[in-house]
Amino acid sequence: MTVESTAARTPRRSAGSKAGTTGTKRTTRTTAKKDAGTEPQLVQLLTPEGKRVKNAEYDKYVAGVTPEELRGLYRDMVLTRRFDAxxxxLQRQGELGLWASLLGQEAAQIGSGRALRDDDYVFPTYREHGVAWCRGVDPTNLLGMFRGVNNGGWDPNGNNFQLYTIVIGSQTLHATGYAMGIAKDGADSAVIAYFGDGASSQGDVAESFTFSAVYNAPVVFFCQNNQWAISEPTEKQSRVPIYQRAQGFGFxxxxxxxxxVLGCLAVTRWALERARSGEGPTLVEAFTYRMGAHTTSDDPTRYRGDEERQAWEAKDPILRLRRYLEGSxxxxxxxxxxxxxxxxxxxxxVREAVRAMPDPDHFAIFENVYADGHALVDEERAQFAAYQASFADEGGN
Structure with a gap:
C-alpha cells in the first residue's frame, strides 16, 4: 500500500484547504472520526501511480480481465469524459438548460457499469452518464431532457436502464420495489441503485435499506461519495463512513x-453475485471526488479551495489506468x-445532434399542470406571452 492510498482511506481537509472552513468544522470532523472507532477500510486494486495491488478477497473477481478488456475500460472512461465535457x-453556449457533470467519477461508473449483466436493472440519478454508456444508451439521448424537448429520451426497458431521476433518493425506493418483484418472480438477475452522499441523508434511502433487508431483496446500493452534496461536505451527512451505515440495517x-476502475469492477461484481445468489442487499460506497461543479448552475469556488481539487487530480481515474496500461x-x-x-x-x-434538436416549446411548462385549467396558471401564461412578445417588438424572435 502506498502512502497516497493510505491517505485516501480517510477524507482529510485541513483548515486552509477549502474556502469557508472553520475551527468548529475541524473539531466536528475529529469527533466523528473518533466515534467511528477506526479508519475506514478502502478496497484498492490499482494505485494512483498505476501499480497493481493484490487483494485476497477481491482479486478473483477481476482475475479473468484481459488486456483487451482493460483497453475497453480505458476507452469507456475517455469517451464518457469527452461526451461530458x-x-x-453546450450548456455554456445556451444549448442546454442545465448539465450535471461526472468529471472525476468515471471509474466508479464504468467499473460498476461493466460489472452488470444484460438482465440486471439500473436505477440511476441524473449523473450516471458513464453507466448509461455501459448500458448502450446513446449519449445524445441523455441530452433531450436537459434541453427541455422530452421527459427522458429513451425506453427504460430497452436497455434495463431507468430514466434519470431528479428527485433526490427516490430511485432507491423504486429499485428496492423492483428487486422485491424479481425475487418473487424467481429471476436470478439483480438490481443496482445509484445515489450520492447527499442523498444518503434522505428518508427514502433509509426506508429502502429497511425494506431491502427485511425482504432480502437482490439490490446493490451504489453510493458515489464525491464528498460534496452541492456545497455541504460529507461530514454533514454522516458521523461515520457511509458504508458502515449498512450494519445498522443488517446487511x-x-x-x-x-x-x-478495477476495484469498482471487482467490488460491484461481488455485490451483484451476492444479490443473485439470494444473499440480499449490499451497500457499496465508492469514495471518489467531484472535480467539477455540482451542476452548471453551481460555483464550487464558493465552498472549497483549489488545493483540494489539485490533490484529487493527482488521483485521476483515467490517468491511473493509462499508467497501468503503459507500464504493463x-x-x-x-x-x-x-x-x-x-x-x-x-x-x-454530440454537438451536431444537440444543435439539430428542436427548440423547446416555451409554453409547454404551463400545460399538464391542472387537468381542467387554473386561473393562476392562465394568468402566468398570459404574462409570459406578453414577455415573449416584447422581444418581437424589439426586432428579436
Missing amino acids: EATS PGVRVDGND NHADEGFFAELEAESEALGKR
Missing part, C-alpha cells in the same frame, strides 16, 4: 476507491492516438 460546453457495506505494455501510442480521434468524433456528433 461537450455537454458542459454488509464496503468502501472502494472510486477512482480505481497493454497499450501503445497507436491505441491512444486512435482513441483521441474517436473521442473528437464523438464530441462532434
Whole structure:
C-alpha cells in the first residue's frame, strides 16, 4: 500500500484547504472520526501511480480481465469524459438548460457499469452518464431532457436502464420495489441503485435499506461519495463512513476507491453475485471526488479551495489506468492516438445532434399542470406571452 492510498482511506481537509472552513468544522470532523472507532477500510486494486495491488478477497473477481478488456475500460472512461465535457460546453453556449457533470467519477461508473449483466436493472440519478454508456444508451439521448424537448429520451426497458431521476433518493425506493418483484418472480438477475452522499441523508434511502433487508431483496446500493452534496461536505451527512451505515440495517457495506476502475469492477461484481445468489442487499460506497461543479448552475469556488481539487487530480481515474496500461505494455501510442480521434468524433456528433434538436416549446411548462385549467396558471401564461412578445417588438424572435 502506498502512502497516497493510505491517505485516501480517510477524507482529510485541513483548515486552509477549502474556502469557508472553520475551527468548529475541524473539531466536528475529529469527533466523528473518533466515534467511528477506526479508519475506514478502502478496497484498492490499482494505485494512483498505476501499480497493481493484490487483494485476497477481491482479486478473483477481476482475475479473468484481459488486456483487451482493460483497453475497453480505458476507452469507456475517455469517451464518457469527452461526451461530458461537450455537454458542459453546450450548456455554456445556451444549448442546454442545465448539465450535471461526472468529471472525476468515471471509474466508479464504468467499473460498476461493466460489472452488470444484460438482465440486471439500473436505477440511476441524473449523473450516471458513464453507466448509461455501459448500458448502450446513446449519449445524445441523455441530452433531450436537459434541453427541455422530452421527459427522458429513451425506453427504460430497452436497455434495463431507468430514466434519470431528479428527485433526490427516490430511485432507491423504486429499485428496492423492483428487486422485491424479481425475487418473487424467481429471476436470478439483480438490481443496482445509484445515489450520492447527499442523498444518503434522505428518508427514502433509509426506508429502502429497511425494506431491502427485511425482504432480502437482490439490490446493490451504489453510493458515489464525491464528498460534496452541492456545497455541504460529507461530514454533514454522516458521523461515520457511509458504508458502515449498512450494519445498522443488517446487511454488509464496503468502501472502494472510486477512482480505481478495477476495484469498482471487482467490488460491484461481488455485490451483484451476492444479490443473485439470494444473499440480499449490499451497500457499496465508492469514495471518489467531484472535480467539477455540482451542476452548471453551481460555483464550487464558493465552498472549497483549489488545493483540494489539485490533490484529487493527482488521483485521476483515467490517468491511473493509462499508467497501468503503459507500464504493463497493454497499450501503445497507436491505441491512444486512435482513441483521441474517436473521442473528437464523438464530441462532434454530440454537438451536431444537440444543435439539430428542436427548440423547446416555451409554453409547454404551463400545460399538464391542472387537468381542467387554473386561473393562476392562465394568468402566468398570459404574462409570459406578453414577455415573449416584447422581444418581437424589439426586432428579436
